[in-house]
Amino acid sequence: MNNNLKIVSIGPYSPFRGGISDFNHHLVTQLKNSHDVTILNFKKLYPKFFFPGKSQYKNNVSNNNSSLRILNPLNIFSWRKAIKKINELNTDIIIFSYWHPFFSIMYSYIAKRINTKKVYFLIHNAKSHQNFPFQNFFLKKMLKEGTHLVVMNQNEMKRIKRYNLKAKIIKSFHPIYEIDYNIDDRERFKNNLGLKSDPTILFFGLIRPYKGLDILINAVNRLKIKIPNLKVFIVGEPYTDLSNYLNKIKEYGLESSFIIHPNFVSKEDLSKYFLSSDLIVLPYKQATQSGILSLSMNFNLPAIVSSKGGLKDYIVEKETGYIVDPNEDEVALSIHSFFNNNMYDIMTKNISNHKKNFSWEEFERTLQLYD
Numbered sequence: 001m002n003n004n005l006k007i008v009s010i011g012p013y014s015p016f017r018g019g020i021s022d023f024n025h026h027l028v029t030q031l032k033n034s035h036d037v038t039i040l041n042f043k044k045l046y047p048k049f050f051f052p053g054k055s056q057y058k059n060n061v062s063n064n065n066s067s068l069r070i071l072n073p074l075n076i077f078s079w080r081k082a083i084k085k086i087n088e089l090n091t092d093i094i095i096f097s098y099w100h101p102f103f104s105i106m107y108s109y110i111a112k113r114i115n116t117k118k119v120y121f122l123i124h125n126a127k128s129h130q131n132f133p134f135q136n137f138f139l140k141k142m143l144k145e146g147t148h149l150v151v152m153n154q155n156e157m158k159r160i161k162r163y164n165l166k167a168k169i170i171k172s173f174h175p176i177y178e179i180d181y182n183i184d185d186r187e188r189f190k191n192n193l194g195l196k197s198d199p200t201i202l203f204f205g206l207i208r209p210y211k212g213l214d215i216l217i218n219a220v221n222r223l224k225i226k227i228p229n230l231k232v233f234i235v236g237e238p239y240t241d242l243s244n245y246l247n248k249i250k251e252y253g254l255e256s257s258f259i260i261h262p263n264f265v266s267k268e269d270l271s272k273y274f275l276s277s278d279l280i281v282l283p284y285k286q287a288t289q290s291g292i293l294s295l296s297m298n299f300n301l302p303a304i305v306s307s308k309g310g311l312k313d314y315i316v317e318k319e320t321g322y323i324v325d326p327n328e329d330e331v332a333l334s335i336h337s338f339f340n341n342n343m344y345d346i347m348t349k350n351i352s353n354h355k356k357n358f359s360w361e362e363f364e365r366t367l368q369l370y371d
Helices: 019-031 076-088 101-112 135-143 154-161 185-192 213-222 243-251 267-276 291-298 328-340 344-358 360-366
Strands: 006-010 036-042 068-071 093-098 118-123 148-151 168-171 200-204 231-235 258-261 279-282 303-306 321-324
Touching: 006 019, 019 036, 019 093, 019 291, 019 360, 036 076, 068 076, 076 101, 093 101, 101 135, 148 154, 154 168, 185 267, 200 267, 200 291, 213 231, 213 243, 213 328, 231 267, 267 291, 279 291, 279 328, 291 303, 291 344, 303 328, 321 328, 344 360
Parallel strands: 006 036, 006 093, 036 068, 093 118, 118 148, 148 168, 200 231, 200 279, 231 258, 279 303, 303 321
Antiparallel strands: none
């Protein structure tokens, strides 16, 4: 068996920021332990009119991952340059990271014209969180060019099977982001943030309507008598108008309960928020999987997650967290149950054991690269 495969990975990497870039970095780090991996990165990612955030780039980060910054989804000449490079490398496997229909036409064009025998599509979101014209048509057209389609939860598996494609469909999972931290910093962080022994929950990541921040705010309002000293971190860059949420917090008289950091958080500052929190709440109205949940598992942080999509695949009910329908009643009930029954120590211990099933080594094995 040839243990040293030639692999090309296509997707966003540093200096681009965001969950897909982070995922790709960890994936390639793992694959490079055994294989020769070439990274084809984007030169330009989203056009400005298509991107609601402040910046697509990390701060003060150079392209230090040896990636080839070639691709521009609006420039067909960059696609042809990528095709030429892939064929020159005599590649055994190519892995496309797919998360948005905007890139499906470019990916289809490239996949159709390369000599690589094994074409993987690593599917983060089969369906976009936003309405996108003809997305199912372009997705199916792209996936027809693949030999292996990798999904990360049962819902996505069912969705892809409906297309009746010849490719092999592999159900895998979202591995844990491994970030070093010192649990002894927890008390120091809480004191520095003025939290002391206050019960604290975290809402983390890009703020978008489908993530259910409105549900969490309403749930906290229901708990203001039962848990009067409850504190809530809202941490992440808004991709929507934040004023609607702020007005609701003010209307409920909860200004002292919420600590808001409406900016992108660097890797160096992650520990401060995750270690200072007792519980993360992800009341998504729709979801596939979440890198935020994988990140929280790294810190052994218990979670309340939506029953929608694939988030529930990662939770052992009432042992590592709670699975709820995304409504304020169920979210409030689970938050109260968690703190009322002092579940933090029990759940963190359970997560420490449970997360061993979600390593990057195991993820690589699920890809079946040698089949």
